[in-house]
Amino acid sequence: MRLDIVSIFPEYFAPLDVSLIGKARDRGTLDVRVHQLRDWAHDVHKTVDDTPYGGGPGMVMKPEVWGEAVDAILASGASDGSEPGARPRMIVPTPSGRPFTQELAQELSAEPWLLFACGRYEGIDSRVMAHYGERMRVDEVSIGDYVLAGGEVAVLVMVEAIGRLLPGVLGNAHSVVDDSFAPGAMQNLVEGPVYTKPPVWRDLEVPSVLLSGHHGKVARWRRDEALRRTVRNRPELAAAIDPATLDKHDRKLLDELSFRVGPEDMAN
Ligand code: 6GU
DSSP states (O other): OEEEEEESOGGGGGGGGSHHHHHHHHHTSOEEEEEEGGGGOOSTTOOOEEOOTTOOSSOEEOHHHHHHHHHHHHHHHTTTTSOTTOOOEEEEEEEEEEEOOHHHHHHHHTOSEEEEEOOBTTOBOHHHHHHHHTTSOEEEEESSSSOOSBSHHHHHHHHHHHHTTSTTTSSSTHHHHTSTTOTTSSTTOOOOOOOOSOSEETTEEOOGGGGSOOHHHHHHHHHHHHHHHHHHHOHHHHHTOOGGGOOHHHHHHHHHTTOOOSOTTOOO
């Protein structure tokens, strides 16, 4: 997979040299190219922003600079051995975008080429997304309901979530299918707690069922813990559990937690 990232702070992407993503780059699974947006600014000050039409606070990123940057990256596709006329899918990180979810990460991990356009300030002139939206798939994407100073950290998050889904990037092929939020994983349940040796640490014991070697009991205990943690930390996920996926034991546990699943208006 080829990834182009355009930013006025390319230094933000140094972490992509390390760990899983760094190794994937070394192996050639990932071809990451980080670009300095200011390389396409022509005035002496390398200006990339201007005041917003209609007034208001902050600055907006200028369309001309973005246009030159993206055109140059598109043109480079013609010389990199990719299919003639190949276009990347463009991702614009912004708090006003569609939510970045595990499902979107899966979808993007199947793309041959992604282009991330990092805005700073109040964002990029909207005509940039309109223009390229007529030439390729463009998605504005948010990583959560809080506001970052720019899209760089959001792109790091997305690249890590996408990159670990690429074939051969994770050592253990099983770890992806067990993920919380993976399609077909325990739907609507987050994962429970995990333990390793030693069996006692600072007077705290590992739950004895995990040492029992009884796979059925271990599986049941893990599901109980996942249900408890989902109710506690993610009540909105727990409320959306399909009652048909709950067994008698699950229903008893949720009852003990005084938690009701399913449509609210179906009281009793
Ligand atoms: Cl993608 N960008 C910025 N600047 N803030 C965010 C975000 C993105 N997602 C959540 N907050």
